[in-house]
Amino acid sequence: MPFEVYGDGTVYLHGTKAALAPGDVLEPGYESNFRPDAPLRHVYVTRTLDAATWGAELAVGDGPGRIYVVEPTGELEDDPNVTDKRFPGNPTLSYRTLAPVRVVGEIRDWVGHPPERLQGMRDGLAALEARGEDVIED
Template identity: 50%
Template sequence: MPDEGPFFHGTVADLRPGDLLTAGRRSNYRPEVVMNHVYFTALVDGAGLAAEIASELASDHPAPRVYRVEPTGPFEDDPNVTDKKFPGNPLRSYRSSDPLRVVAEVTGWTRLTSEALQVWRERLARLRTGQAGDIVN
């Protein structure tokens, strides 16, 4: 395993310890895409960012949530981030085709400021209109 964790996943889903996050669901960022992997990070605030983005993209803006998770199988560096943006994986971003088990909800992560959230809203709007292809720059 490339990292021993702990690991975190950001989402808007209301989950409980023992629940499994599985591949085969629609992307939070591009709902027309079905994901072959489940994505997670060893950085709690990175998972918080993912949760904030998922909340912004949902029509009813549910509360963003961060969960501590554990992989149930092998995982690898997220090539969308590490190969394209940050060689060496300083963001500690991973993916797995096997499920992630929810251990607990995390409450002490850093929320985005209103200014930072507005920047993300603009970036996401460009993504939806095909003007930008990347979430992480």
């Protein structure tokens, strides 16, 4: 279910291909999972497993996708890249923060999207890039 809250409703997730361990910290200023040439001012998190799955599957890198349970250390705001642009309100429960987030665990039993759906998303992102519309509002 795409907009289903993961866990008890207070769990935040981050999808990536980076190999991390509990206690590691994700900080702003690193390259985007989606645009490796674009360092970001924010760290992005979500409360839905579906959104974290997309992050893990679409992340740049050769390793396997990973989904981490994270703990924000600062204020969160709605992610403007999806909120009201793609989905009215914030049903994906996607957020961003200028503060670091701490890894507290890893979800290992998540299931990826079907190959044809994943390819459809990749094709859509490539089309945005070709049109110069692959802008991340950061």
